[in-house]
Amino acid sequence: MMFRPLACLVLAALILPGCVAKTAATIVTAPVRVASGAVDLATTSQSEADEKRGRELRKTQEKLRELEKDRARQQKRCDAGDARACERAAAIDRQMADLRVRFQP
Structure with a gap:
């Protein structure tokens, strides 16, 4: 036991x-x-920073494409004699220029 x-x-x-x-x-x-x-x-690691920058650039490029399409529509109306469309096209041009300056690759 x-x-x-x-x-x-x-x-x-x-x-x-x-x-x-x-x-x-x-x-x-x-x-x-x-x-x-x-x-x-x-x-933040370098790869995380690179990924973030890539996302921002893609988003900016998408926005620029949308603005370019809108600008083309406004320019067509401007060419047809619509004064307001000319103003909108100029405003879109400025907006696009601002985006390009801020996000230089």
């Missing part, structure tokens, strides 16, 4: 140090993992 509790104690003594060591290692490295995660969240 004495053999069973003694065997359990010996087995527990062999198994528990591994668990204790793993827990201690987890506790010791936790602040480092938290700090590195905060740094990752606070900084």
Whole structure:
């Protein structure tokens, strides 16, 4: 009868140090993992910045295409004698110029 509790104690003594060591290692490295995660969240990598710039350029190009189509319609009306269409075409030209200046590739 004495053999069973003694065997359990010996087995527990062999198994528990591994668990204790793993827990201690987890506790010791936790602040480092938290700090590195905060740094990752606070900084933007070069690839992320490049992706953002690419999205902005595509969006700007799409807007310029839309403005160009609208400008062509207004210019056609202007050529037909519509003075307001001439003003709109000039305003669209200015808007397109502003977009081109802000987003030089």
